[in-house]
Amino acid sequence: MSTSDTPRIRTRFAPSPTGFMHVGSVRTALFAWLLARQNHGDFILRLEDTDQKREVEGSDAHIIATLNALGLHYDEGPDIGGDFGPYRQSDRLAIYHAWAQKLIDAGRAYADPYSQAELDAFREEAKTSKKAFLYRDHRPENPPAWNGSTPLRLKSEPKAYHWHDEVMGDLSTGPEVIDDIVLIKSDGFPTYNFAHIVDDAEMKVTHIIRGQEFISSMPNYLNIYEALGLERPVFATVPHIMAESGNKKLGKRDGAKDVLDYLKDGYLPETLLNFIASLGWNDGTEQELFTVDELIEKFSLNRVQHSGARFDVARLEWMNGQHIRLLSLGDLAQRVETFWPEEAHTANEEYRTHVLTLVQDRLKTLHDLPTLTSYFFTDPTPNWQMVDDNKQLSKLNRDEQVSLLRAAHSALQHTDFDANSVQAGLNQLLETTGQKPGILFSLIRLAVSWAPFSPALNDTLAALGKDRTLQRLEAAITSA
């Protein structure tokens, strides 16, 4: 790479289409995306579909949908093209074979002559003699010419390595980890180990960001870079996210959740990005909440944690509430469109928006909307158990409770129904009944909503309006 001008930063996210994206995969995508955006570079999506057996139908579309839903838009990719395509490895087989041929010509790759059984025997032998298995210990003297029907292996050059990782710092290993790894499989597809190096070079990727599981293969990759005569890109290895319980890395088998499901559950994309970034990264200040723009501005690889972080939903929930509160009413209104309870769809827009203002501070996820608002749209079923379960209210007997509701009913009949007037009416009712607000207001609140929580009482009644409020009180009284 020329040193006179720094190359444009290009990062990539290179998933294999074997399922959905969990928070771990989103994080590597996010970090790569942040780095590209921060430097006004390019972010590339490349599908690594070289293992036909593991491929899951439709997961490429699912991955793309997830990236788009999160706003992690890429500049080049299988569905949108770009100058360095194709962006699907199965469409690039000729490219890998051309690069492989270079290695063969240079005497740095050879056909693997062994059968699976023979290989297994070598491994077994190594195991019983308690030695690490190395294929190169069995490297054939005169391998046959490669005809594509057997694996093609790298003729490695064992040596100690030493490299820099933007996240982990300086890393090193001895020659004992270098081996003759497979470059092209007997089905003609390249291995990840070979394909990603070729692709990153062809696509001019400058920064490789990936999970910790690749750290132990790094020396072998370095060996390939050298065999191919390629410059090393910048490496950044991010630690794993661990499952909520246990210390294992988060994986699909351990109940890792599809990130798209978090969106369906009413978590905001910006919450997810903020949360996932903060799992292993912070800007060194005490700031916890970041907008996407702030993440782009402040993110840096060298402040990424070296150790794995555990996923904590409670914190995610809290953060989502915070982000919901930061939304403008108009923005929130748009985002909750699909979350309203069924009955809300017949209500007029103005009323719905008003209800939304009342509950914005109470939402933890958009999915909470129905339980928080359904009584604004449809008459609730009285449930006196809720009254009996209330510490304060249970001190009164049913007759006393009902007579308080009657008093409320008659008092509110003569009140205007804006929030202030309702408040004044309620205050007066406190005096005439001689009740404590904790009792009187709790009772009225339940009688009109039959919901576990609701906005301030006067706001709630004013929003419901006089007719509906009185009618609910009547319904409560008759059902007692």
Next chain:
RNA sequence: GGUCUCAUCGUCUAACGGUUAGGACACCAGGUUUUCAUCCUGGCAAUCGGAGUUCGAUUCUCCGUGAGAUCACCA
């Protein structure tokens, strides 16, 4: 087992070698919103162990211990 990596409150984390080791989530207790959620205040709670370097180690070195990753014709 070999190799590599990591290690601060329960969790996410901050701390030029010098701080009463800070913040956030969760939890607990008060308060405001004349109930609930939100919000505010306060509380609980951590440097894995042992040597060494240093006037002084969370921080540097070494040894343990623990944890994770990887040793595929998977990525």
